[in-house]
Amino acid sequence: MLKLKPKIDFEVSVEAEITPQLATLSSDEISNFQVYYGKEKTKLGDLFEISKEGDDAKLVLDGDFSMVKWVGARMDDGEIVVKGDIGDHLGAYMTGGKIVVEGNALDWVGAEMKGGEIVVEGNARNYVGCAYWGDMTGMSGGKITIRGNVSNYIGEKMGGGEIEIFGNAGDFIGTEMKDGTITIHGSCGFVGGDMKGGVIKVKGSFEVVPGFKKVEDGFEGDVNVGGKGKITQF
Amino acid sequence: MHHMLHIKNGIVVDPKNGINAEKMDIFVKEGKIVEESEVDVKEAKVIDASNKLVVAGGFDMHAHIAGSKINTGREMRPEEMRTVRLIAGKFRASIGRVLLTSPAIGYEYAKMGYTTAFEAAQPPVGALHTHEELDAIPMIDKAALPVFGNWHFVLKYVAEKEWEKLRAFLAWALERTKGFGVKVVNPGGVEAWMYGGNCKSLDDEVPGFNVTPREIITGLIQETENLGLCHSVHLHCNNLGTPGNYQTTIETMKLASKFSNDKRQVLHVTHVQFNAYAGSSWRDVASGAAEIAKYVNSVDNITIDMGQPIFGHATAMTGDAPFQFTLHKLTGSRWSNKDSEIEGGAGIVPIAYLPKNPVHALQWAIGLELGLLIDSDRVVLSTDYPNGGPFTEYPYVMAMLMSKKMREKELERVSPYVQKATGLAAIDNEKTLYEIIQMTRSLPARVMGMDNKGHLGIGADADIAIYNLDPLSIDTANDFEAVYKAFKTSAYTIKGGEIIAKDGELVKEIWGRTFWVDATSNASIEAIDSDLNEMFEKYYSLQRQNYGVEEAWLRKPERLVMG
Amino acid sequence: MPETKEEELTNVICTFCGSVCDDVLFDVEKYKGKKFCKLGSAKFSKKERIKAPMIDGKEVSYEEAIEKAVEILLNAKRPLLYGWASTVNEAIRLGVILTEKVGGVYDQCASVCHAPGTLALIEEGVPGGSLGEVKNRADVVIFWGSNPMEAHPRHPVRYSVRAKGLLIKDRKDRKVVVVDVRKTKSANMADLFIQIKPGYDYPIISALRALVKGEEDAVPDEVGGVSKQQLKELAELMKNAKYGALLYGLGVTQSRGRDRNVENAIKLIQLLNRHTRWIIWPMRGHYNVVGAGDVPAWEVGYTYAIDFSRGYPRFSPGEFAANEVLQRGDCDAALIIASDPVAHFPKASVAHLKKIPVIQIDPFPNMTTLISKVVIPSAMAGLEAEGTAYRMDGIPFRVKKIIDTEYWSDEKILELMLEKVNEKLGLR
Numbered sequence A: 001m002l003k004l005k006p007k008i009d010f011e012v013s014v015e016a017e018i019t020p021q022l023a024t025l026s027s028d029e030i031s032n033f034q035v036y037y038g039k040e041k042t043k044l045g046d047l048f049e050i051s052k053e054g055d056d057a058k059l060v061l062d063g064d065f066s067m068v069k070w071v072g073a074r075m076d077d078g079e080i081v082v083k084g085d086i087g088d089h090l091g092a093y094m095t096g097g098k099i100v101v102e103g104n105a106l107d108w109v110g111a112e113m114k115g116g117e118i119v120v121e122g123n124a125r126n127y128v129g130c131a132y133w134g135d136m137t138g139m140s141g142g143k144i145t146i147r148g149n150v151s152n153y154i155g156e157k158m159g160g161g162e163i164e165i166f167g168n169a170g171d172f173i174g175t176e177m178k179d180g181t182i183t184i185h186g187s188c189g190f191v192g193g194d195m196k197g198g199v200i201k202v203k204g205s206f207e208v209v210p211g212f213k214k215v216e217d218g219f220e221g222d223v224n225v226g227g228k229g230k231i232t233q234f
Numbered sequence B: 001m002h003h004m005l006h007i008k009n010g011i012v013v014d015p016k017n018g019i020n021a022e023k024m025d026i027f028v029k030e031g032k033i034v035e036e037s038e039v040d041v042k043e044a045k046v047i048d049a050s051n052k053l054v055v056a057g058g059f060d061m062h063a064h065i066a067g068s069k070i071n072t073g074r075e076m077r078p079e080e081m082r083t084v085r086l087i088a089g090k091f092r093a094s095i096g097r098v099l100l101t102s103p104a105i106g107y108e109y110a111k112m113g114y115t116t117a118f119e120a121a122q123p124p125v126g127a128l129h130t131h132e133e134l135d136a137i138p139m140i141d142k143a144a145l146p147v148f149g150n151w152h153f154v155l156k157y158v159a160e161k162e163w164e165k166l167r168a169f170l171a172w173a174l175e176r177t178k179g180f181g182v183k184v185v186n187p188g189g190v191e192a193w194m195y196g197g198n199c200k201s202l203d204d205e206v207p208g209f210n211v212t213p214r215e216i217i218t219g220l221i222q223e224t225e226n227l228g229l230c231h232s233v234h235l236h237c238n239n240l241g242t243p244g245n246y247q248t249t250i251e252t253m254k255l256a257s258k259f260s261n262d263k264r265q266v267l268h269v270t271h272v273q274f275n276a277y278a279g280s281s282w283r284d285v286a287s288g289a290a291e292i293a294k295y296v297n298s299v300d301n302i303t304i305d306m307g308q309p310i311f312g313h314a315t316a317m318t319g320d321a322p323f324q325f326t327l328h329k330l331t332g333s334r335w336s337n338k339d340s341e342i343e344g345g346a347g348i349v350p351i352a353y354l355p356k357n358p359v360h361a362l363q364w365a366i367g368l369e370l371g372l373l374i375d376s377d378r379v380v381l382s383t384d385y386p387n388g389g390p391f392t393e394y395p396y397v398m399a400m401l402m403s404k405k406m407r408e409k410e411l412e413r414v415s416p417y418v419q420k421a422t423g424l425a426a427i428d429n430e431k432t433l434y435e436i437i438q439m440t441r442s443l444p445a446r447v448m449g450m451d452n453k454g455h456l457g458i459g460a461d462a463d464i465a466i467y468n469l470d471p472l473s474i475d476t477a478n479d480f481e482a483v484y485k486a487f488k489t490s491a492y493t494i495k496g497g498e499i500i501a502k503d504g505e506l507v508k509e510i511w512g513r514t515f516w517v518d519a520t521s522n523a524s525i526e527a528i529d530s531d532l533n534e535m536f537e538k539y540y541s542l543q544r545q546n547y548g549v550e551e552a553w554l555r556k557p558e559r560l561v562m563g
Numbered sequence C: 001m002p003e004t005k006e007e008e009l010t011n012v013i014c015t016f017c018g019s020v021c022d023d024v025l026f027d028v029e030k031y032k033g034k035k036f037c038k039l040g041s042a043k044f045s046k047k048e049r050i051k052a053p054m055i056d057g058k059e060v061s062y063e064e065a066i067e068k069a070v071e072i073l074l075n076a077k078r079p080l081l082y083g084w085a086s087t088v089n090e091a092i093r094l095g096v097i098l099t100e101k102v103g104g105v106y107d108q109c110a111s112v113c114h115a116p117g118t119l120a121l122i123e124e125g126v127p128g129g130s131l132g133e134v135k136n137r138a139d140v141v142i143f144w145g146s147n148p149m150e151a152h153p154r155h156p157v158r159y160s161v162r163a164k165g166l167l168i169k170d171r172k173d174r175k176v177v178v179v180d181v182r183k184t185k186s187a188n189m190a191d192l193f194i195q196i197k198p199g200y201d202y203p204i205i206s207a208l209r210a211l212v213k214g215e216e217d218a219v220p221d222e223v224g225g226v227s228k229q230q231l232k233e234l235a236e237l238m239k240n241a242k243y244g245a246l247l248y249g250l251g252v253t254q255s256r257g258r259d260r261n262v263e264n265a266i267k268l269i270q271l272l273n274r275h276t277r278w279i280i281w282p283m284r285g286h287y288n289v290v291g292a293g294d295v296p297a298w299e300v301g302y303t304y305a306i307d308f309s310r311g312y313p314r315f316s317p318g319e320f321a322a323n324e325v326l327q328r329g330d331c332d333a334a335l336i337i338a339s340d341p342v343a344h345f346p347k348a349s350v351a352h353l354k355k356i357p358v359i360q361i362d363p364f365p366n367m368t369t370l371i372s373k374v375v376i377p378s379a380m381a382g383l384e385a386e387g388t389a390y391r392m393d394g395i396p397f398r399v400k401k402i403i404d405t406e407y408w409s410d411e412k413i414l415e416l417m418l419e420k421v422n423e424k425l426g427l428r
Ligand code: SF4
Pocket: C014, C015, C016, C017, C018, C019, C020, C021, C024, C035, C036, C037, C038, C039, C040, C041, C152, C153, C154, C155
């Protein structure tokens, strides 16, 4: 297990593409791991206190990591526990393993992820499980759970997997979604525009956009793209 | 500073001067190739080119490298821009997968031994933008071809058979756009698109004008010749991208039969692959390359370029707006369109050529058939960048044309549809190195009428590429991997006498020239003065006085006066 | 004093709004414009200027100010270089290269107005046309969330409402529709005004798509305050146009739905082109906001919100747009050119700007001047400096210099800055 703690309050953001695999490296390798502090290329050890206990693939991030981006990006195994807040792109492109954030996350949680699990105990912001600009498919596997609220653009272009939001969400839930499931326990705004497939379940109030036809257990659409997506209330 | 070079012991292939793999020295002074006697050999920098191929710098005569089309392509495809080629430092940051930034375009050409590239479609009213982008491309010489075939002046003058006025208009427009020659894209068809239509055959009437594509093309060839331009009409045919269109293409080529020119073709038909389909639908589409090749080989006033697709990502961007819309409907992909004043239009649609897709494999095979079946002094190697894919894969096309063995290997991974719908597998022809150099250097220079480009004779521009390839020992038919690798990155690229790249690394950033053609003394611009005033007043959304580009605004303009 | 005759005045090109009127005139002696609208006249009239370059409010030479600015940019871990929409391409190009060299973030005014259109372009492309084509052909023009009468006063006359051309010979040949959340001045000149509920552009456009497609069942009786009947009529009107133009504004891009609104509208236009001809285009604000996006696109691949901290460009509007950067406190210096974020940005953004060293380049003093450590006055493009600008439809113009000035042009200032940066980085 590897524990990281910021040595300073970061003036500008830090980009650290760290995965649990880092914990399996030697202390030297860990300390020399390259990260960016603004435009400065620097070493992990210069910005964080490092303590290593054993070789298991587990990262514990202790402190305020809200200025730290790309944590867990592309990870394929192991575990990350964030004791505070975390920055953008948490678990982007990840294919396996588990991330738990005890605080809040920012944008792009689990963007284009293919497998594994992300749990955020607090809130997240925009683009949960979405596709990056110009890409055709968002999240396509795995599960994202947000216990708090999220903002706009959730599971857009989603091609599979599961997103569960326990709080409220903003607009554009499952836009252009192709497959997979989005569950929202609270309320949300516009749902399902240009949805081709998949299922969206909302417990609270929501706004279906025109293009959906009422069916027995909810709505089906979007007819504008000949879609067979399902929106239901539970 | 005088840049003198002595390129020693290289094996020279220089088709224009009839030199085929001869060991010789080349001397360079003040950006030109000179006699040995002109150079102080002790002062000159010596480049040891022993066992290396020495040729003129590559000349890409048809690529979309500058202006609103490629730039909108970049803007709509951020996923294209994530490939990082070079981190900022001594040189600019360079990025792009197939669509490249302007610095990347110059750098990649230079690394490949190409020293000249022409933008093949400049929307006239956007000329200034095109030139700004050309000015942002380092390393190479360049020029732009403004597009004429749907411009209302042209439609009107052809309809009225006002040939002198048409001639004057061409000269006026080239001067105003700082353009190089007369590009024509789907003549009449883009005007029809403004009403939702197209001109699919040579005799479809253009709405609002009593005129047909046949008349537009003929009139433009006639007046381009009368004006004495160094480049011929450069035509993107009607009916592009449609099964059965090879017949339209041949019919179009026949329109040139009554014209001739001692120095060059009178009609260059571009990216012919997209206009070489037989069949009646996408179900029975087949290759029409053999028929086109037969016709092109039988006449001496037509040249073409291939428009070779490369498997992988590409972005279709042409002035053929109705075709782009059809492509959007066919693929469901993103679509940009730009109707442009009274001059024509353009469209952009992303595509990917997949080897297992029967149609894509067919297109790939047709491009190669054209390259193989047409004489090497009539067909230029091109991908119609980025329509067919990256120009950085020219070495792939070169190697394929030279090796049947490589083609057989590639045929194994593509859709079997090509076996029945094209004749590629049965073609035994293997181009020689000499012919490949012709197709990438001397011929494009001749097609564009650039006497100082594409060869290594005395007085030529010192644009030179040296490759790690010994023509005297290489077996191009079997060592295709070595051929590919050698042409991917030059051992040296020399531009205007300066070493700009070496072994795939950039050495020095330089800025090439922008050529433009001034033919105003061969026509009476006054003849159209009142028409210009009237048309600007009525139909343009800008003032005539604010239309066009001044030479002083360009970084390094070079005016070519037509005598 | 008798009026100067038109032919004695100098033709200039207006450098205020995205209409970039190129038929306007200037009387150098009287320092007065002619034919301009109110907005253009105000810009082309004598105004208070920043007197001289300043560091911490003390007058210095251009060279000293530039030296200081370069020091600030190079010492920063992550400088933000923002503005650009009201200067010329030549300056923008240098600014982009400068940002690349100093490893900063390039962002421009679009990120607070029409950037959602750029995002929609990424999603769907943009089926568009030049303003000359609107003038020549458009028999139906819809202003959606745009208010040309107030934001682009001469646009209607020159291009889109009363303009005559090839097929449109008379105002009666053209149907003008305004869709907005309130009855604007522009609504008064329209043949049809449709008032919609704020924040409901997206579902209304979805409904129109379904109606054009013949999927009436999927449209409820009322959408966003508009009855199904009225929507049906609008859909029919659109389908029956010969050449339609949908010109959208900030009402679409800066209200609920933003980029998704534009994307949806583009999909509607794609669909309509299966029936007839339609184009869609944004009513861009600043005179060269198009250049502020196009120039970086060819130089570094993206149009705004570009980060160079890794030595190569990356695009991420949610992270690198100026307001995101400022509100996250994610920059430690800023260069602001031809813009006034202190007046126009949200409080949280301004609060961070006040904490960091700011360099300003601008012809005119504004709120941002007051918080800037280094202030570098510049010549006004279009009057005192020339250069290239792109009209809202991308048509390039060379704006003119007709008055001599002691002020340096933006281009000259940035050229020296870049030279100094290269020197300090050992690149020359
Ligand atoms: S409409 Fe815009 S460009 Fe035209 S004069 Fe007014 S402010 Fe200037």
